[in-house]
Amino acid sequence: MKALKCRECGREYPLTANHVCEFDFGPLEVVYDYERIKLTLTRAAIQSRPKNMWRFRELLPIEGDPTVGVEVGCTPLIKADRLAERLGIRELWVKNDAVNYPTLSFKDRVVSVALSRARELGFTTVACASTGNLANSVAANAAAAGLKAYVFIPSDLEHSKVINSLIYGGNVIGIKGHYDEVNRLCAEIAGKYPWAFVNVNMRPYYAEGSKSMGFEIIEQSGWRVPPHTVVCMASGSLLTKIHKSYQEAIKLGLAPETPYRIHGAQATGCSPISTAQKAGLDFFKPVKPNTIAKSLAIGTPADGFYALRVMKETDGSSDDVSDDQIREGIKLLAECEGIFAETAGGVTVGVARKLIASGAIPADASAVLCITGNGLKTMEAMAGHAGHTREIKPSLRDFEDLLDAETRVPAHA
């Protein structure tokens, strides 16, 4: 790391807990010394390291060794042949962060960087504003690291996400409002209390953690950048960081420079970015979210401008899907690949389906879907939509009657 730099005006700042340029409020981003990184970060070096996200540590913004979330990352990239057939595409891969360690979402990546860096900067209390997954991860990783935690969430979040935040013993504050209101409050709290707010004053470090998902996709694809990647968008940060990881891997010679497109997925009930993308705009209009994809319910997406730019530059596209289409996406992924994703995953699958059908992703192409969280956390969304159990007495006869009634085929046929 060399400095923090404003993405808008280029002014540089020291590597402290600071996220915003005081001249134009532009977001600050970490600057790396790529010439130096190139000397040590080779394919061979990466492959010799333990299987976790820190095998790409030169491109993750901490100074010493990671102290929080050392085992995070290296989730499976699976070849999804059955889903490919259903969606009508030649080849499909699923990057499955629904099984990320320890809290089953991609947020463990950003939190391990943010908390490792927070410790380096001397913080003892960490905090976040969250739509759920980040809260789970901050609460868990802070507990394991012995840090004090305050997590702020909308009070109407899914039950599982609330329990999954409370269980670690930190402070969980439910805010009577939607995420954008939680965020506004947290910006004010962050200005007043000397805490490491992972997505406020630690944002430049935090956001970089998402790149590890992209680096892993490249390595698992045989050191190639996939030609199509579909990413769900809340603030738009993950999509921009996947793009950055591809650029960095090419710049460092880890992957050859091949064309790639990055596509964004939103829920129709909160689609400021995809609406702007489809209209060909480079700015978005904030919205009031109303969707079952609560983890994506950010009406004022902080990285929306950059996400739009990435899609434009890579010739990517985007779309959005209704609540019913989100549920269909969840079921498709589960039935075809045995992966139960949360609502955001249903958004990614549902939008991929639309983009393949429209030809935005060609049927003869190969694509990667980024699945970011686990379905066990958003069970409410599927309650009453996943079928039902048939109850019988513990009797073989009852079972065979049931089979017979359902299949109309004799048991010994």
Add this chain to the structure above:
Amino acid sequence: MPIKVRIPTPLRKLTHDEEIVHVNAATVGAAIAELQSRYPGIKERLTDDAGSVRRFVNVYVNEEDIRFLQNQDTSLKDGDEISIIPAIAGG
């Protein structure tokens, strides 16, 4: 009409570390103009060359984003509170 304005950390150097300042203005635009007259330089931090609020600045009146109201034409009344907040990444 005293209106309370919450100044975010990145702008407090301009307000001599004042976290809350009071203005008398009928609209958000007029409030920004008054801030500029008292704390020269603050307007260019908040608005771009065309005079629009910068894209990474969120301005709220009584906790409502002015983009859901009438932007800088949003009218103000006695006791209203303005918050100026940088955009934050997602969660």
